[in-house]
Amino acid sequence: MSNGPIERSAAQIARDVNTRTLSATDVTEAMLMHVGAVDGAIGAYLTVLGDAARDAAARVDARIAAGERLPLAGVPLAVKDNMCLTATRTTAGSKILEHWVAPYTATAVARLLEAGCVPIGKTNLDEFAMGSSCENSALGVTRNPYDPARVPGGSSGGSAAAVAAYEAALGIGSDTGGSIREPAAFCNLVGFKPTYGRISRYGLIAFASSLDQIGPFSRTVEDAALAYDAMGGHDSMDSTSIERPLETTATHLRTDLSGLRIGIVKEFATAGLGAEIDAIYAQAYRDLQALGATLVEVELPTAEYGLATYYLIAPAECSSNLARFDGVRYGLRVDGADVNEMYERTRAAGFGPEVKRRILIGTYALSSGYYDAYYVRAQKARTLIAQDFERAFASCDLIACPAASSPAFEFNAKSDPYSMYLMDYYTIPMSLAGLPALSVPCGWVTPPGGERPMPMGLQLCGPLFAERPVLAAAHAYEQKTKHATKHQPSLENIAAPSGSL
Numbered sequence: 001m002s003n004g005p006i007e008r009s010a011a012q013i014a015r016d017v018n019t020r021t022l023s024a025t026d027v028t029e030a031m032l033m034h035v036g037a038v039d040g041a042i043g044a045y046l047t048v049l050g051d052a053a054r055d056a057a058a059r060v061d062a063r064i065a066a067g068e069r070l071p072l073a074g075v076p077l078a079v080k081d082n083m084c085l086t087a088t089r090t091t092a093g094s095k096i097l098e099h100w101v102a103p104y105t106a107t108a109v110a111r112l113l114e115a116g117c118v119p120i121g122k123t124n125l126d127e128f129a130m131g132s133s134c135e136n137s138a139l140g141v142t143r144n145p146y147d148p149a150r151v152p153g154g155s156s157g158g159s160a161a162a163v164a165a166y167e168a169a170l171g172i173g174s175d176t177g178g179s180i181r182e183p184a185a186f187c188n189l190v191g192f193k194p195t196y197g198r199i200s201r202y203g204l205i206a207f208a209s210s211l212d213q214i215g216p217f218s219r220t221v222e223d224a225a226l227a228y229d230a231m232g233g234h235d236s237m238d239s240t241s242i243e244r245p246l247e248t249t250a251t252h253l254r255t256d257l258s259g260l261r262i263g264i265v266k267e268f269a270t271a272g273l274g275a276e277i278d279a280i281y282a283q284a285y286r287d288l289q290a291l292g293a294t295l296v297e298v299e300l301p302t303a304e305y306g307l308a309t310y311y312l313i314a315p316a317e318c319s320s321n322l323a324r325f326d327g328v329r330y331g332l333r334v335d336g337a338d339v340n341e342m343y344e345r346t347r348a349a350g351f352g353p354e355v356k357r358r359i360l361i362g363t364y365a366l367s368s369g370y371y372d373a374y375y376v377r378a379q380k381a382r383t384l385i386a387q388d389f390e391r392a393f394a395s396c397d398l399i400a401c402p403a404a405s406s407p408a409f410e411f412n413a414k415s416d417p418y419s420m421y422l423m424d425y426y427t428i429p430m431s432l433a434g435l436p437a438l439s440v441p442c443g444w445v446t447p448p449g450g451e452r453p454m455p456m457g458l459q460l461c462g463p464l465f466a467e468r469p470v471l472a473a474a475h476a477y478e479q480k481t482k483h484a485t486k487h488q489p490s491l492e493n494i495a496a497p498s499g500s501l
């Protein structure tokens, strides 16, 4: 592949735009041309922002010309379509918001734009971020750039596919139970979910408020760190945003792991995932050791209850959050004889089957008589899971484990909801505990029946506020192993990546 601007990392683009060897406008034009050539086949974007992107690029160029230095100058950004951007359609992948235009910009997006990013478009997702493959989107199909017969993961699959297919240098997604880490693993990317409350959710359409977090997708750990540094920190517009100085990360990346104790979770043994996948993780742990880390075995005995706990808490919160979509305040309205019929018809027509399933489960779990048996019990289990992590972190600094149990699967392979829910087995416990966790490429496997090698992700997780060590360790691992660069996305049947200047 040539090293035209669209293939460069966010850090490289920012360096070039800051030194005026490249203009944000040129990067943006090259990117929009590439998106025009490939996105018909990939389907990463629900909305491409031609003129808005050009205007943003022109503003960046003007700021650079005026002497400013911007950490993400000219970096093409893909934004998951559950985050608001003023005057653009923001759909949450749902028919109920298909034509809704956001009246303001989410804080995380605004901070990235302030840091110099150029918004290329809004990306596909599972409806209201509920899913693990993007197949629950009501508005489009997104394909995995490494094998178009396979899903990109989800729910933030559009942002992941966009970055993997060079349709953006940086993406942002939201992670409630794994929706950044799993698609990152499926698309050969770094995907980072910070500590709960670290990045403002103001302007993120809520799914499960006690779990939702925004975070970056990138092709390098350095880019994820730059994005985190730009987005993180307190925001008075989000009452769950943490008031504590931000520990920036990009200038603290490491190239070795000496002195670090990395916990390997006894309950997350990979032997059951098949010999090839087992070998990938065994090698990954050996590589961490070769970098100087000491491996220690840790136990998370309650982690196996993560899925059951999550699938009470997340639907309960979603049933409450989604009550606002009633045909009155936002988006779709289907008229009826009276107001109740209007509500019913609007919600029946506007929500897809997975969203309805969750509203039903959540409403049931919260109803009087069942609240104590389900919701309160789930909250207690959640506390036990968080305490397990606390105990584990007494004997290690970080935890390493798989990000997902398999590589990207084919469309319609997980048609029963439970098999889809299982995709988040390794990511949900960290979400319940609010911990920072990331997926970094760790190897390739050709799935049975598949023709192409597909990427796998190593998950690294730290205690609350351990963003710096998590990203530092991931960088050391990435620099040593360089798994991400071993295969390129299969875009050749679509169009040659263009964009050389």
Ligand code: GLN
Residues within 6 Å of the ligand: 129, 130, 131, 132, 154, 155, 174, 175, 176, 177, 178, 179, 180, 207, 314, 421, 424
């Ligand atoms: N796959 C999980 C779910 O469907 C997680 C989704 C997410 O993290 N947004 O709830």
